[in-house]
Amino acid sequence: MIALRTLCPLLVVAGLALIPAFTSANTTLNFLVFALIVALSAQGWNILAGYGGQFSFGHAAFFGLGAYGTALAQARFGINPWVAFAAGIGLAALAGTVIGYLSFRAGLRGSYFTLVTLAFAEVFRILFNAASFTGGAAGVLVKLDVRPENFQFASRSVFYWVVLGIVALVLLLTMRLERSRFGAWLIAIRENEAAAKALGVDVLMVKLQAIALSAAITGAAGGLYVQYFLYLDANIGFGPWISVETLMAAIIGGAGTALGPVLGALALHGLGQLTKGIAGGTPGIDLVLFGALLILAVAFMRDGIIGRLRRLLVWGRR
Amino acid sequence: MTKLINRRTLLAGSTMVATTVAMPGILRAAEPPTVKVGVIQPVTGALAYDGQQGQIGAEAAIKAINDAGGIKSLGGAKIEMVFGDARSTPEGGTAEVERMAAAEVSAIVGGFASPICLAASQAASRYDLPYLVDVGVADSIITRGLKNTFRFGPGFGIVAQTGLDNLVKINDAAGKPAKTVVIVHEDGLFGAGLAKLLQAELPKRGFEILDTIAHPTPSRDMSNVALQIKAKNPDLVIPSSYYGEMVLLMRTLQQQHIKPKGIYCILNGAASNFRFVKEFPDAAQYLMDCNHWHDPRKPVAEALRKTVEASGKFWTYNIPMNYSSMVILADAIERAGSTDRLKIIEALNSSTFAGHIMPYGPTKFVGGQNQGAAPVNTQVQAGDIKVIYPTDFADAKVVYPYPA
Numbered sequence: 191m192i193a194l195r196t197l198c199p200l201l202v203v204a205g206l207a208l209i210p211a212f213t214s215a216n217t218t219l220n221f222l223v224f225a226l227i228v229a230l231s232a233q234g235w236n237i238l239a240g241y242g243g244q245f246s247f248g249h250a251a252f253f254g255l256g257a258y259g260t261a262l263a264q265a266r267f268g269i270n271p272w273v274a275f276a277a278g279i280g281l282a283a284l285a286g287t288v289i290g291y292l293s294f295r296a297g298l299r300g301s302y303f304t305l306v307t308l309a310f311a312e313v314f315r316i317l318f319n320a321a322s323f324t325g326g327a328a329g330v331l332v333k334l335d336v337r338p339e340n341f342q343f344a345s346r347s348v349f350y351w352v353v354l355g356i357v358a359l360v361l362l363l364t365m366r367l368e369r370s371r372f373g374a375w376l377i378a379i380r381e382n383e384a385a386a387k388a389l390g391v392d393v394l395m396v397k398l399q400a401i402a403l404s405a406a407i408t409g410a411a412g413g414l415y416v417q418y419f420l421y422l423d424a425n426i427g428f429g430p431w432i433s434v435e436t437l438m439a440a441i442i443g444g445a446g447t448a449l450g451p452v453l454g455a456l457a458l459h460g461l462g463q464l465t466k467g468i469a470g471g472t473p474g475i476d477l478v479l480f481g482a483l484l485i486l487a488v489a490f491m492r493d494g495i496i497g498r499l500r501r502l503l504v505w506g507r508r
Numbered sequence: 509m510t511k512l513i514n515r516r517t518l519l520a521g522s523t524m525v526a527t528t529v530a531m532p533g534i535l536r537a538a539e540p541p542t543v544k545v546g547v548i549q550p551v552t553g554a555l556a557y558d559g560q561q562g563q564i565g566a567e568a569a570i571k572a573i574n575d576a577g578g579i580k581s582l583g584g585a586k587i588e589m590v591f592g593d594a595r596s597t598p599e600g601g602t603a604e605v606e607r608m609a610a611a612e613v614s615a616i617v618g619g620f621a622s623p624i625c626l627a628a629s630q631a632a633s634r635y636d637l638p639y640l641v642d643v644g645v646a647d648s649i650i651t652r653g654l655k656n657t658f659r660f661g662p663g664f665g666i667v668a669q670t671g672l673d674n675l676v677k678i679n680d681a682a683g684k685p686a687k688t689v690v691i692v693h694e695d696g697l698f699g700a701g702l703a704k705l706l707q708a709e710l711p712k713r714g715f716e717i718l719d720t721i722a723h724p725t726p727s728r729d730m731s732n733v734a735l736q737i738k739a740k741n742p743d744l745v746i747p748s749s750y751y752g753e754m755v756l757l758m759r760t761l762q763q764q765h766i767k768p769k770g771i772y773c774i775l776n777g778a779a780s781n782f783r784f785v786k787e788f789p790d791a792a793q794y795l796m797d798c799n800h801w802h803d804p805r806k807p808v809a810e811a812l813r814k815t816v817e818a819s820g821k822f823w824t825y826n827i828p829m830n831y832s833s834m835v836i837l838a839d840a841i842e843r844a845g846s847t848d849r850l851k852i853i854e855a856l857n858s859s860t861f862a863g864h865i866m867p868y869g870p871t872k873f874v875g876g877q878n879q880g881a882a883p884v885n886t887q888v889q890a891g892d893i894k895v896i897y898p899t900d901f902a903d904a905k906v907v908y909p910y911p912a
Contacts, residue, residue, distance in 0.1 A: 333652075
């Protein structure tokens, strides 16, 4: 089982990495890039919520800060996009720490924490929509200048590999975390915060580290989004859509598992693509079909794709 | 079931299948090849209504072009539409551009909203794929230096400037009845941007701004805004909101018996929309707007409007703008005599096409922007939307200040 656990993610990443070798269709690559950006965002959420049990409904705040950090650093200050990307991640991590400090110190747990994160994301959306520094409602445009040192690539496959590389890195990080002391503390907090505290776990510190890491990863997803689409406004950066996409990918895939968010994002977007192909002509029918399939998935796969696969494996061995 | 299939039926069946499979090939060989043109509109999501209206315009133009014999320089090749739903998001638009590029379209028309146009035209530029923006007014769409991007309609800067100039002219012509103004705007890209411009420009033109009221989109209640207007009692109200909020505001003003001397809009979501005019004729009466509108003196435009209305749909500016963008593109393909993307871009750059149905005059693209493009002023009069300014295109006289 342990061997399978490490083997599976490796196989998935290797399989994904080979896709550009088989298809040069930009339609497929474009779809995969977007799905992986969502996957990365979900991986971030998964660390705080999947392992730490702190359900955030406002990861849009970190996605948006990562994206705005990346975009504004280059558009306003002329900083190199790679450095800007790092700055965006840093900004998201910082915001995560501050939001975490404020809400965890206040002892907000469960649905209260969920609500407060939702509120933070909304506040950011309104602020960034109004401030003139952020381009206000007109948003920020990143100048189209296709050069590798500019974090813009002529070929879609290069960008795809960059995104995949970051996803793989986070996957490794998560797998290490699962077996680390920090991971054990985090899971202990998820299972029973009071008991963890009684056993000497520094609950506030662990939660703060988790939210900072989580925010940094989701912020990276935001940064990648803006480098890919080169346009950002407050509704894209901080809109509820990304919080929902993030949640759904992680939960459908299997929260609290390393590979879950990646599989979830690919499955969700793959399903969306599939229904689009099936429905064809009438606009909106694919979304109806997608919704129906989603309901079925949630009804019959309560612990996500990974949970279902595990149970199948156990059942097969019986 | 198995009983029914014997050798004979199988033979007959397979012959039939073989014939149907082979036949289209024979038929196709006799027809000239088609020119694939992509149409991107947000037909699901928040902008679905506008997207559907835009689609009507593009389809009507393609039908008209094909009925008139297609692209003659390509042996009467018909235009084949490859339709894509942008789902009201930039990434949705980008995904459709990728699909269309793979489907080998020669050009793309549409986008509607500025964020979609920005992302989609950028994705298209990777393939040197000509992209004709139908409505998107953000000035940044054409200031990025993309060689493939063209906009037939006016940008935000031109519309706002014209709107302000015309307001002064209309007010002056009526003996300057309005001196005080309240600005109402939605807090998004278009409303906030316009409000900022109005705040800077109106005082220079002799108007006093009493208040500027922002509201989010969507808003479910405009009573507060209406009461604030009532308290300030301005001569003129200038609202910049999308459809739902504007309708709500106008109905609330009517219910509260708030009657300023005029309500003047720039690029308003409802003021030049027949849905509003037909559903709430009293609330819409005498509303003025500076917006995109078709040229009412052109018979093709009026005929198209009749056809659309006969099919039970409302007439909105999206229809003539998409129609016009499509016929301009067809003209460019005609002159290029090729489906080559770069040749079409070249042909668009040298376009002097005047056969469109907007009040613009001959087309001339400079840096992608059609120089002739300008908005007109409309006013709701007795359940119809009339052009009141500039007088060259007008089909009615302005009613201002509003009769008591």
